[in-house]
Amino acid sequence: MNKLKEMDSLFVLFLNNNQFRKEKTIRNILKGKKTVANLYAAKKYNLINIIGLNKYINDFKIDESLIDYNNEGKIKLNNDGQLFKKEIISMTNFNFIQNNFYYDIYEFKRRFILILQIMSEFFNHNKKYIPIENQNYRRFYVKKWFHNLSQKKEAAIELKNILNEFLASILPIEAEIIAKTFVGFKRHGKTITQISEEKGLSYSIIQIIEFNAYCQLINFFKKSKNYSIITKDVEKNIVNKNALKTLSLLDNNYSFEEIMKIMNNKKSTIEEHILELAIFDLLSKKIINKYFNVNLYDKLKKEDNMIYNLTYSKLSFKCSFFEFRFCQILSLKGNN
Amino acid sequence: MENYELVLNILKKKFGFSKFKEGQFETINSLIVGNDVLSILPTGAGKSLIYQLYGYYKQKPIVVITPLISLMYDQVKRMNMMGENKAVTLNSDFDWFQKKVILNNLDQYRFIFISPEYISQDNVFNIINNLDLGLLVIDEAHCVSTWGNDFRPAYLNLRNVIKNFSSKPQLLLLTATASKNVLDDIQQILDLNKLTILKKSINRENIYLKNIKYEDQNSKDEDLLYLLNNLAGSGIVYFSSKTKADEMSKLLIDNNANLRVGVYHADIDDHDRFVIQQQFMNNEIDIVFATSAFGMGIDKSDIRFVIHYHLPQNIEDYFQEIGRAGRDNQKSIAILMYSRQDEYFAKNLIDYSLPDESEINLFDSGNVISNQDKEDILNYYRKIGYPKKDLINLFSELREKRLVDLNHMIDYAKNEKYCRRNIILSYFDEPEITHSEFCCDINSNEVINTFFRKEQGKIKSKELNWKEIIEKLF
Ligand SMILES: [Zn+2]
Numbered sequence: 001m002n003k004l005k006e007m008d009s010l011f012v013l014f015l016n017n018n019q020f021r022k023e024k025t026i027r028n029i030l031k032g033k034k035t036v037a038n039l040y041a042a043k044k045y046n047l048i049n050i051i052g053l054n055k056y057i058n059d060f061k062i063d064e065s066l067i068d069y070n071n072e073g074k075i076k077l078n079n080d081g082q083l084f085k086k087e088i089i090s091m092t093n094f095n096f097i098q099n100n101f102y103y104d105i106y107e108f109k110r111r112f113i114l115i116l117q118i119m120s121e122f123f124n125h126n127k128k129y130i131p132i133e134n135q136n137y138r139r140f141y142v143k144k145w146f147h148n149l150s151q152k153k154e155a156a157i158e159l160k161n162i163l164n165e166f167l168a169s170i171l172p173i174e175a176e177i178i179a180k181t182f183v184g185f186k187r188h189g190k191t192i193t194q195i196s197e198e199k200g201l202s203y204s205i206i207q208i209i210e211f212n213a214y215c216q217l218i219n220f221f222k223k224s225k226n227y228s229i230i231t232k233d234v235e236k237n238i239v240n241k242n243a244l245k246t247l248s249l250l251d252n253n254y255s256f257e258e259i260m261k262i263m264n265n266k267k268s269t270i271e272e273h274i275l276e277l278a279i280f281d282l283l284s285k286k287i288i289n290k291y292f293n294v295n296l297y298d299k300l301k302k303e304d305n306m307i308y309n310l311t312y313s314k315l316s317f318k319c320s321f322f323e324f325r326f327c328q329i330l331s332l333k334g335n336n
Numbered sequence: 337m338e339n340y341e342l343v344l345n346i347l348k349k350k351f352g353f354s355k356f357k358e359g360q361f362e363t364i365n366s367l368i369v370g371n372d373v374l375s376i377l378p379t380g381a382g383k384s385l386i387y388q389l390y391g392y393y394k395q396k397p398i399v400v401i402t403p404l405i406s407l408m409y410d411q412v413k414r415m416n417m418m419g420e421n422k423a424v425t426l427n428s429d430f431d432w433f434q435k436k437v438i439l440n441n442l443d444q445y446r447f448i449f450i451s452p453e454y455i456s457q458d459n460v461f462n463i464i465n466n467l468d469l470g471l472l473v474i475d476e477a478h479c480v481s482t483w484g485n486d487f488r489p490a491y492l493n494l495r496n497v498i499k500n501f502s503s504k505p506q507l508l509l510l511t512a513t514a515s516k517n518v519l520d521d522i523q524q525i526l527d528l529n530k531l532t533i534l535k536k537s538i539n540r541e542n543i544y545l546k547n548i549k550y551e552d553q554n555s556k557d558e559d560l561l562y563l564l565n566n567l568a569g570s571g572i573v574y575f576s577s578k579t580k581a582d583e584m585s586k587l588l589i590d591n592n593a594n595l596r597v598g599v600y601h602a603d604i605d606d607h608d609r610f611v612i613q614q615q616f617m618n619n620e621i622d623i624v625f626a627t628s629a630f631g632m633g634i635d636k637s638d639i640r641f642v643i644h645y646h647l648p649q650n651i652e653d654y655f656q657e658i659g660r661a662g663r664d665n666q667k668s669i670a671i672l673m674y675s676r677q678d679e680y681f682a683k684n685l686i687d688y689s690l691p692d693e694s695e696i697n698l699f700d701s702g703n704v705i706s707n708q709d710k711e712d713i714l715n716y717y718r719k720i721g722y723p724k725k726d727l728i729n730l731f732s733e734l735r736e737k738r739l740v741d742l743n744h745m746i747d748y749a750k751n752e753k754y755c756r757r758n759i760i761l762s763y764f765d766e767p768e769i770t771h772s773e774f775c776c777d778i779n780s781n782e783v784i785n786t787f788f789r790k791e792q793g794k795i796k797s798k799e800l801n802w803k804e805i806i807e808k809l810f
Contacts, residue, residue, distance in 0.1 A: 113607070120809040130413050132610045137434055160810040167802045178803035184809040188614035193599065197589055198799065 004269045009063030012077060012085040012205045013094075014047055020074035021045055023062070034240065035043050036275045040325065043332055044308050049098045051071050056106045057207050088205065092174055096215040104234045109214050110135075111230055112221075113183050114142050116159070120184025122146075123156040132183050145229045155226045162183070162227070166220045170213060177206060178213035187226040239280055246273040277328045292330060293323045300327055307331035337369050346392050352417065357382045359536040363508070364390055371532040372507040374477065374522065378538045378659055383510045387473045388420070390508075391446055396470025399448045399505075401455060403479045403488050405429060408449040410781040415447060423447040426454050439463055452479075452490035455497055469505040472498070474526075477509035478652075481521035487734070489716050495526050507531075512659070513538065515654040515662040516765045538655065538764055542662045543670050545760040545776035546784065547749060560584065560645060560673065561591050567669075569640030570622050574657055576646035576685060578603055581625040584645070588623075596620065601627040618740055628653065628728070637664040641787065643671045647678040647749060649685065650741035651763050654748075667774070669787045674749040682745075686738045693728050700724050753777065 014026050025041045032052030042048045066081030100255045114133040121129050133139050167175040183189040196206040221230045260270055277283050300307045308328050343364055347353050363375040363386050391398040408425040413471050415423040422444045442463055454460055480491040550556040575581040578601045585599045598612040598621045615621045617636055642661045648654040662668030691710040699705055699714045756776035759767050773782050
């Protein structure tokens with residue numbers, strides 16, 4: 001446990017002990033870069049869920065003693081790294097990290113804390129307090145919601161019940177940490193630094209536990225009508241809008257050439273749309289069959305059984321990059 | 337006297353106070369008579385109350401130009417707290433749409449806080465020009481002066497802003513620290529020759545001034561821990577470096593787990609800043625480790641000590657920062673920790689904040705310079721079409737001025753002979769006072785122990801579990 005006080009190198013969470021990965025690529029995934037190449041890498045590394053995580057946590061350090069390098073400079077975990085990763089994973093529930101993919105957890109947290117403060121102060125009949133939120137747009141938005149809320153007292157009690165139910169459902173340490181960040185009547189909350197000093201755990205560990213707790217909290221508000229404001233439009237645009245347009249055209253049996261015309265896009269752009277849609281499993285069987293080149297797939301398999309490891313420029317024969325990447329994406333699914 | 341009764345009534349009704357702080361009524365009264373006023377009031381004198389109250393008196397909208405966005409939000413928050421909801425901020429935080437919504441509804445607001453950059457934009461200015469203002473306030477007016485460290489280029493344009501009003505609004509300029517140089521600059525740059533200047537003595541007799549000299553960093557660190565372990569009441573420790581503030585906070589906590597401390601600087605996000613401010617205001621923490629960003633919007637009256645770990649950039653800054661102590665007029669102490677190395681550090685900070693000739697040339701030929709602040713400031717001058725040659729001159733002049741200011745500060749820090757208070761007073765062109773035992777540590781038998789706690793160490797309050805937290809909230 002003493003180690004956990006010092007340990008800041010949570011980059012281990014994005015590595016494992018059997019696949020060499022490129023640090024730069026993972027950093028780009030964390031930043032939320034949504035190029036097809038980056039999305040493909042996220043899929044290959046099984047890191048789709050952490051796309052854009054930097055908005056919430058912006059510093060993931062690497063401890064050299066926990067990793068091994070290969071001759072291309074890619075990294076994987078060594079035994080110590082694997083043990084450390086296990087230790088962290090045992091402390092908090094990572095199953096809900098997928099909510100980072102669907103929701104802007106940062107925006108959710110900001111909105112939630114402001115609403116919690118407003119409801120708690122209201123419940124305690126206190127009108128003179130300093131609102132925590134600096135951003136006018138969030139304040140306007142929440143103020144309007146509060147104004148229109150018809151049964152305020154009932155809503156406050158509902159919030160209390162939601163929180164009690166939620167805190168009882170998560171791991172004790174998660175409950176303890178997230179509750180310390182709550183702000184309201186005569187409570188000003190604690191900072192991550194203060195909690196980390198109190199608990200004797202590193203800043204990064206407290207931060208990731210807090211983050212996981214918020215990932216879980218969001219599910220508790222999906223059912224509530226009164227609080228739909230908290231989850232409303234904090235959803236992320238998972239796929240870019242133009243790719244979605246392409247999808248609907250594909251679904252309506254338009255040909256590739258027709259789509260290019262309607263969308264007024266180059267061939268390569270539409271191809272990128274299709275690849276992106278494939279990465280997110282949004283293509284129907286019918287469309288997949290239309291763009292899947294079985295012969296190429298078999299040829300690639302002869303180069304390397306794990307097609308996703310191949311590099312286009314190093315192939316021993318020529319083929320279309322689009323078809324090549326399409327095969328790779330399908331090979332990741334392993335459902336061919 | 338008729339005015340006095342009238343505004344006293346507003347004071348009671350709107351603010352719940354029964355009397356004015358020094359300088360407040362004089363300023364309001366001078367405004368009522370119709371003057372353009374430059375009011376120099378010490379920090380904590382309640383400057384915002386002046387224009388707020390005048391707004392109620394005039395029943396007309398008031399525009400306040402403020403340099404710092406965080407300061408704007410603080411003011412609006414405080415007004416909201418007192419039940420005034422018609423206050424709004426306009427600054428670069430807003431996107432196009434949000435800005436549009438606010439501008440379209442600007443006549444709904446009584447107090448409009450705006451940045452100097454924003455009011456200089458034509459579409460914004462045109463709307464404000466049509467508002468029939470009760471008063472145009474220039475807060476932190478010393479920012480116009482290239483003499484000061486807070487110099488903001490956008491303040492230079494305020495001269496044009498004032499001129500462009502179709503009917504000139506009444507003006508109130510506010511500042512806490514203004515030496516003669518700065519005052520001259522304000523009048524000259526803004527081209528205001530009929531200003532009524534109201535000046536209250538900036539002296540704060542209840543703050544004891546002490547300097548301590550150190551040979552090396554280690555003894556300084558040790559002594560800081562010793563002081564913090566013993567000084568009574570709440571206090572602020574100012575650092576010039578964020579890293580050092582973080583480092584010392586860790587050291588302090590490892591050294592004495594009973595001390596309750598928070599860190600506050602530019603890298604702390606605004607949620608945590610709120611938490612630290614509120615904890616400090618409510619005595620849940622005793623000490624804040626801060627860079628100069630802390631305190632601008634804070635109004636805690638019982639701060640008992642302010643320590644400067646690093647050398648401030650100039651006497652104005654120093655005086656403003658120690659002025660956060662003892663606003664309740666109780667005995668307080670300001671300690672300046674000085675060591676030789678601090679001088680180099682402070683000089684480096686000047687270089688770090690001002691672009692030099694080679695950087696200006698680099699920027700001019702379209703290259704990126706590594707420092708974002710410098711890039712921003714150069715971008716600003718590019719936008720207003722400032723020629724390169726003038727720019728080089730301007731910044732080399734600025735550097736000179738800041739070095740002069742810093743040297744004053746160094747002299748003050750090194751001084752072991754003259755009354756410290758009188759050095760500061762003379763810097764601000766104020767008359768000398770008679771040094772006494774409780775003034776400063778020159779020729780004084782006052783010992784630092786009188787500022788130490790009588791009782792044993794502070795006890796941390798019990799931590800609540802999550803069930804208790806929820807019960808407290810609802
Ligand atoms: Zn003296």
